[in-house]
Amino acid sequence: MTPEFMNTYGWPAIFMLAHIGAIIGCILGVMAYYTYAERKVLGAMQRRQGPMTVGPFGLLQPIADGIKLLSKETIIPSQANKAVFLIAPMLTFSLALVAWAVIPIDAGLALADINVGMLYLFAISSMGVYGIIMAGWASNSKYAFLGSMRSASQMVSYEVSMGLVIVTVILCTGSLNLSDIITVPRPMWVQVMLFPMLIVFLISILAECNRAPFDLPEGESEITGGFMVEYSAMTFALFFLGEYTNMILMSAMTTVLFLGGWLPPFGIEALAVVPGFIWFVLKTFLIMFFFLWARATFPRYRYDQLMRLGWKVFLPFTLIWVLVVSGSLIYFDALPR
Amino acid sequence: MLQPLAFYLFATITLLSGLMVITAKNPVHSVLFLILAFFNAAGLFVLLGAEFVAMILVIVYVGAVAVLFMFVVMMLDTGFAELRKGALQYVPLGLIIGGVLLAELITVYSAWEFSPQAASNLVSAKGNLENTRALGEILYTDYVYAFQVSGLILLVAMIGAIVLTHRTRPGVRKQRIYDQNNRKREDAMTVVKVETGAGV
Numbered sequence: 001m002t003p004e005f006m007n008t009y010g011w012p013a014i015f016m017l018a019h020i021g022a023i024i025g026c027i028l029g030v031m032a033y034y035t036y037a038e039r040k041v042l043g044a045m046q047r048r049q050g051p052m053t054v055g056p057f058g059l060l061q062p063i064a065d066g067i068k069l070l071s072k073e074t075i076i077p078s079q080a081n082k083a084v085f086l087i088a089p090m091l092t093f094s095l096a097l098v099a100w101a102v103i104p105i106d107a108g109l110a111l112a113d114i115n116v117g118m119l120y121l122f123a124i125s126s127m128g129v130y131g132i133i134m135a136g137w138a139s140n141s142k143y144a145f146l147g148s149m150r151s152a153s154q155m156v157s158y159e160v161s162m163g164l165v166i167v168t169v170i171l172c173t174g175s176l177n178l179s180d181i182i183t184v185p186r187p188m189w190v191q192v193m194l195f196p197m198l199i200v201f202l203i204s205i206l207a208e209c210n211r212a213p214f215d216l217p218e219g220e221s222e223i224t225g226g227f228m229v230e231y232s233a234m235t236f237a238l239f240f241l242g243e244y245t246n247m248i249l250m251s252a253m254t255t256v257l258f259l260g261g262w263l264p265p266f267g268i269e270a271l272a273v274v275p276g277f278i279w280f281v282l283k284t285f286l287i288m289f290f291f292l293w294a295r296a297t298f299p300r301y302r303y304d305q306l307m308r309l310g311w312k313v314f315l316p317f318t319l320i321w322v323l324v325v326s327g328s329l330i331y332f333d334a335l336p337r
Numbered sequence: 338m339l340q341p342l343a344f345y346l347f348a349t350i351t352l353l354s355g356l357m358v359i360t361a362k363n364p365v366h367s368v369l370f371l372i373l374a375f376f377n378a379a380g381l382f383v384l385l386g387a388e389f390v391a392m393i394l395v396i397v398y399v400g401a402v403a404v405l406f407m408f409v410v411m412m413l414d415t416g417f418a419e420l421r422k423g424a425l426q427y428v429p430l431g432l433i434i435g436g437v438l439l440a441e442l443i444t445v446y447s448a449w450e451f452s453p454q455a456a457s458n459l460v461s462a463k464g465n466l467e468n469t470r471a472l473g474e475i476l477y478t479d480y481v482y483a484f485q486v487s488g489l490i491l492l493v494a495m496i497g498a499i500v501l502t503h504r505t506r507p508g509v510r511k512q513r514i515y516d517q518n519n520r521k522r523e524d525a526m527t528v529v530k531v532e533t534g535a536g537v
Contacts (some may be wrong), residue, residue, distance in 0.1 A: 115388060119392035149408075288408075
């Protein structure tokens with residue numbers, strides 16, 4: 001171990017590992033208490049109390065749940081394809097974490113501030129479908145297979161409109177780098193034009209994360225638990241973790257694309273005294289609350305309605321809106337340089 | 338030091354998974370290995386500095402094309418072992434085709450001379466420009482017609498696929514949301530005053 005070696009490879013590697021550890025620690029902490037928040041918010045919206053037994057105000061509930069899942073027995077069905085069955089939850093969870101590498105939490109505070117950050121995020125989220133397909137196929141069970149088919153077609157369909165929404169935002173910012181997307185100033189009328197896209201994006205991320213009202217892949221009343229039906233203990237916990245991490249990720253993505261990331265809201269300079277990452281976290285929490293709010297409010301969609309919404313409403317609308325936005329950007333000479 | 342290491346890692350996994358695609362017994366495993374190969378090929382593109390191509394490779398091939406493969410392979414519930422039974426008789430033909438291709442590759446490669454500019458073209462054609470921007474500038478200026486034509490061909494292929502598979506089935510009950518929303522109370526029901534003992 002020469003000092004030169006440490007300077008070129010050693011210290012950067014240690015710094016990077018520490019950074020990764022910090023990100024994963026934060027995400028897992030937020031994720032654990034997101035499940036608690038979900039139960040509390042749903043409880044409040046349905047005039048119940050939510051978890052109250054474990055610890056003060058039920059605050060230790062996520063930890064108790066975690067210990068319960070860890071100490072259970074992992075059951076692998078005898079007809080399952082063992083390797084694929086075990087890889088599927090790992091893939092889901094690691095993909096949900098890997099995407100965090102490019103999210104800029106504050107100015108310059110991203111693990112990898114790469115030029116094509118937006119494409120990276122999109123690529124990772126489009127791979128998320130494999131965990132689900134593999135789980136459904138490897139379980140060798142009807143319900144699991146039906147659930148994974150539903151989930152896969154749903155995610156593929158809504159990715160189309162999500163992609164077009166992202167294209168529109170990129171047109172207005174002229175860069176695929178996430179930090180640039182946040183910092184490039186957008187005129188007021190561009191913000192207004194992007195607002196319908198924000199609505200489409202919010203609905204699409206619900207479908208992309210398989211959340212209510214689009215939680216058909218899990219649909220308890222029809223296919224019991226969908227692709228997760230054969231999973232137990234730690235393998236189930238990984239799917240669960242992956243799902244919630246994905247929700248937080250999609251919230252962060254919305255924050256980056258539409259809500260201005262770490263910048264103070266509405267461009268109010270006086271609010272810049274609050275550190276940037278706090279704004280980022282608050283904005284992300286807002287979208288995370290939206291997930292719970294939607295779940296408490298809307299009944300589940302029927303499958304053909306879901307497909308209709310994706311292909312016959314969102315796809316034409318976003319396509320036309322890409323044309324409208326790019327046309328007006330050219331007409332008003334507002335294309336970013 | 339890290340670059341060659343990463344290159345050999347990605348290249349080895351690409352080759353091995355490529356081999357596994359054709360040797361795996363289970364077709365679903367083949368598709369999964371194919372995905373692994375695509376993914377590692379994307380890693381090789383990143384090492385070349387072509388990050389845009391790498392990401393597009395993952396989005397298009399892994400995220401869309403391979404999903405379709407996967408769907409098809411999972412839906413086909415045929416015994417692939419049986420299909421392979423007679424495969425051995427095609428080995429001579431395969432060897433001939435492979436041999437011809439190999440000979441061609443050797444001829445081409447032995448006569449190959451890299452132009453002196455090639456080394457500087459590896460990362461970006463225009464100096465330190467981001468390669469997304471560089472690609473865009475070339476694609477939408479010099480090659481804009483070729484680009485449009487390829488888009489048109491894809492569109493035609495898509496319409497063709499829809500036309501070929503689309504069939505109208507008679508007697509299917511469809512939900513027409515517009516009609517449903519336009520329904521008034523008067524269309525749906527009438528209030529009838531029923532006399533006691535008289536019926537409707």
